[in-house]
Amino acid sequence: MAEQTGKKKGRILSGMRPTGPLHLGHLVGALGNWADLQDEYECYYMVADYHALMSEYHQPETIPQATRDVVLDWLACGLDPQRSVIFRQSDVPAHAELHLILSCIVPIGWLERVPTYKEQLQQLRHKEINTYAFLGYPCLQAADILLYRADTVPVGEDQASHLELTREVARRFNSLFGELFPEPTALILKEQEGGRLLGLDRRKMSKSYNNTIDLKDDPEVIGRKVASMITDPQRKTKADPGRPDYCNVATFYRIFCLELYEELEVATKCSGAGWGCVECKKNMYAGLAEYLRPIQEKRRELAESPETIDEILQAGAAKASALANQNLEEARRLCKLTGKRVP
Numbered sequence: 001m002a003e004q005t006g007k008k009k010g011r012i013l014s015g016m017r018p019t020g021p022l023h024l025g026h027l028v029g030a031l032g033n034w035a036d037l038q039d040e041y042e043c044y045y046m047v048a049d050y051h052a053l054m055s056e057y058h059q060p061e062t063i064p065q066a067t068r069d070v071v072l073d074w075l076a077c078g079l080d081p082q083r084s085v086i087f088r089q090s091d092v093p094a095h096a097e098l099h100l101i102l103s104c105i106v107p108i109g110w111l112e113r114v115p116t117y118k119e120q121l122q123q124l125r126h127k128e129i130n131t132y133a134f135l136g137y138p139c140l141q142a143a144d145i146l147l148y149r150a151d152t153v154p155v156g157e158d159q160a161s162h163l164e165l166t167r168e169v170a171r172r173f174n175s176l177f178g179e180l181f182p183e184p185t186a187l188i189l190k191e192q193e194g195g196r197l198l199g200l201d202r203r204k205m206s207k208s209y210n211n212t213i214d215l216k217d218d219p220e221v222i223g224r225k226v227a228s229m230i231t232d233p234q235r236k237t238k239a240d241p242g243r244p245d246y247c248n249v250a251t252f253y254r255i256f257c258l259e260l261y262e263e264l265e266v267a268t269k270c271s272g273a274g275w276g277c278v279e280c281k282k283n284m285y286a287g288l289a290e291y292l293r294p295i296q297e298k299r300r301e302l303a304e305s306p307e308t309i310d311e312i313l314q315a316g317a318a319k320a321s322a323l324a325n326q327n328l329e330e331a332r333r334l335c336k337l338t339g340k341r342v343p
Contacts, residue, residue: 257287
């Protein structure tokens with residue numbers, strides 16, 4: 001089993017690719033949960049810039065700023081560098097070396113059957129990602145997790161199967177070379193009360209679909225985006241009754257401004273045609289803007305001290321490297337890669 005610190009339940013490794021602004025889907029699906037886990041687990045949160053390069057290699061100049069934006073959003077949403085290790089993947093070279101070692105034992109068929117591989121090929125079909133690296137990204141993902149001997153990985157309920165490859169890689173390494181890596185288990189993230197948050201067009205909220213409300217959007221931008229939201233397609237006129245359990249605007253109310261939802265009796269007004277969608281959206285926008293206000297204020301404050309982000313990433317890389325290098329050396333020993341390494 002992985003080493004544990006103090007009374008922590010276990011060790012977590014998770015990360016995000018710096019490929020664009022983080023949005024409300026990230027906040028609801030991951031960041032809020034990540035912040036809550038910091039006191040229970042030994043947390044390593046990684047900005048996965050190697051993974052970003054796999055799809056953004058044609059414009060690598062965007063990755064450094066996107067990395068800073070990711071960290072700003074993390075901090076603004078409650079991640080604390082005093083309670084978590086926050087670092088950039090490429091600052092820890094051991095990720096790349098363990099990836100190479102594991103790639104020697106991972107059959108190609110395992111990679112081709114990973115659900116997210118086909119999903120990403122479809123979502124990013126406007127980009128040339130039929131590359132050696134992109135096919136092997138699940139192997140790098142396994143290396144990311146196993147490098148820290150993380151025994152827990154937080155995932156959404158629909159993503160639990162994606163972790164199975166990492167478990168298979170751990171088993172295969174352990175059977176070939178000797179016991180080293182724990183088989184990480186999925187920690188199913190709690191769902192946000194209020195329903196499933198969808199994008200502006202009622203599809204999954206995704207940068208690929210250009211249907212997001214970003215955490216750093218200013219109020220004017222958020223207002224325009226809310227005004228464009230698709231509501232209940234069966235409600236063609238103000239006189240038609242709506243379905244608040246179906247309408248995405250009502251879901252936003254329930255997740256981000258439940259008190260306002262109840263105070264304004266949104267469900268009753270919608271189902272009884274007591275008001276129109278335009279008025280409903282305007283009130284929801286006000287509640288959403290108020291919800292995001294403290295997050296955005298903290299983000300602006302942090303952005304005024306860019307050196308703080310550099311310091312956090314440097315300190316995080318030092319902490320991550322200490323553990324990563326220790327586990328990599330053990331993996332090298334078991335694989336009989338015993339040559340003397342030059343510092």
